[in-house]
Amino acid sequence: MKEQLWQNILYVRKNSPLVHNITNYVVMNNTANALLASGASPIMAHAHEEVKSVVAISSALVINIGTLDNYWAESMLLAAEQANDLGKPWILDPVGAGATAYRNEVLAKLIMLKPDVIRGNASEIMSLANHNISGTKGVDSIHQSSEAISAAKSLHEHTGSIICVSGATDIILGNGQKVLIANGNPLMGKVTGLGCTASALIGAFIGTIPDKLEATVSAMALLGIAGEIAAENAAGPASLQLQLIDKLYNISETEFYQLLKIEIGS
Amino acid sequence: MKEQLWQNILYVRKNSPLVHNITNYVVMNNTANALLASGASPIMAHAHEEVKSVVAISSALVINIGTLDNYWAESMLLAAEQANDLGKPWILDPVGAGATAYRNEVLAKLIMLKPDVIRGNASEIMSLANHNISGTKGVDSIHQSSEAISAAKSLHEHTGSIICVSGATDIILGNGQKVLIANGNPLMGKVTGLGCTASALIGAFIGTIPDKLEATVSAMALLGIAGEIAAENAAGPASLQLQLIDKLYNISETEFYQLLKIEIGS
């Protein structure tokens, strides 16, 4: 798989998949810029009158519930159904899962539609796997990704989705494989919405690459390594955000493989 | 016209027109910052209860359908009608024209209200001029601006609006004149919403300068040159975005005229 990761990054740049995002207000701009920098083409659209048409022209769909309300929840359901009908891959980002009953209800409906990939932080994945966890705190994780491994396994068994738990070590599970990526930098947690960026990039990769697990690993490795390089000379989180977008655009194969810390198992 | 362009930039700085934006979620922050950096004063407002009042206190109106839905479409129609009633200039940015039937329907209603200026990329202008073009791809153009000249002419004849097609060479048509601007840098296409920024700046200029074609040319020249300078030392698209906003703020007359590549014809 390792030697394929960089090829996948090049595929995205070459094919420039159109990625339909139904996402939250906080991250729309950064998400769009991360997609463009990586070579994909973003479109944001949520009107009930057009979401199905936009899914139809897109290569993949990204659903992120960060600032949802009933209108947007309906948009998400319409779009996910359409993606399923047309065989388009889609990813669910369950922002703030467990924080409110309302989010849990909407997430239950979305998960029944069987997303190809679910990506969240440890607290979100643990909440999805078991609605009785305690101690969730808004949209930021209070758990380590390692704590979430068994939750990820049970969520994968329940949904069939590839599960990606992002954290100090990212965990990607599915197809009988388990991949760990140890790239990134703690300062990335001080930038709003880098988890959302991760989900959007996964959207770009599953829109181009048939193997959804490998696509997810490629996206997470790209973001982790770009973030790691960006953090090196960052005076703070805003510098990191800027340098991360630039690095998604100009990262080289050498930089990528020099830093890649990956463990592929089962 | 050439010697007037810099004067127009100074007029905007001096008069600081209030520009009412009904625009998309992705670009609101950058649009507001570009307007402030250029000396204008942005206001974003979409509530049906207040759009007419906001138009009434503003110098110009910018309508951008990037993330529209029915509520926002109605806001746009109310605001455009009010602008017409009060003789306030307004510009339409038809983001994603041709991508869905829904966008085309809303655009048809807006165009019937005769915007003073319409600015889009080549694919959008070609779509507006002729709803049967093929190959539109989301919100990014797949056509060169030069391919759009005859579409721009026919759209101008149909609407009476100044037509601005942005691209490697910007084309501004109307009042029996045709102006070409060859400033900018391809990296600008990797920054989300610079087309939207262009439309917002045109809003600021038509809010201050009576000759709408000259106002549009001034705004496009300013953005193209600022982007060209910003791209010079940019490591990637995020650096470009940052340096572009700074340059809109601190550009000098010398920088402006040294780089200006303009062709004024008919």
Next chain:
Amino acid sequence: MKEQLWQNILYVRKNSPLVHNITNYVVMNNTANALLASGASPIMAHAHEEVKSVVAISSALVINIGTLDNYWAESMLLAAEQANDLGKPWILDPVGAGATAYRNEVLAKLIMLKPDVIRGNASEIMSLANHNISGTKGVDSIHQSSEAISAAKSLHEHTGSIICVSGATDIILGNGQKVLIANGNPLMGKVTGLGCTASALIGAFIGTIPDKLEATVSAMALLGIAGEIAAENAAGPASLQLQLIDKLYNISETEFYQLLKIEIGS
């Protein structure tokens, strides 16, 4: 109070209060990043189905009417009532007060719910204190903060809220005290939404520090000083915004007290 200000900054970093923001589309990203950089944890949520639950898990609530409509106004009222019921502190940012009758109506309802703090620019505070002022211009102030002192006093008497008027000199009034802070830089006025950032930071501080006036002073001093340092080497407003977020993250006690220009009176 002076020696307590830095302790308060450290408290926020240590306690990482969850801050619920019902705010405008333009500033959501920057607001979230400013909160994260200062050590707080932001959550944005507006759905009627969940706003009360989000208030319940949060340390403080920030209400900002910048891009309001009826749905969001109702979210704000529900959240403010819940904050009052649960004894959670909240702050109101009356963006564009006086610009339209609609904003004034919504503000009248919100003010009746007695926010712990109201922060606005001079024009906004003068408008809230007296609906008959003339000459408001959109969302940017056309008055000096010093002109607003008597308006702030009468608004404080009417509401019981701590009143914060931001400007070249920030004025914080309440509890029989009046504090003036003369930090900051005029270039901050060219960055969209730094007033909104101020309100969000006040939210973080009142969510942790029992003395609401001291909390407000701490937040305003932090932002003013960080902005002053950020402006020093800024080529324009975008550099300032980036360096400001970085500085909120890495500011030291020495930097803070070397620059602090404060006057504590009654």
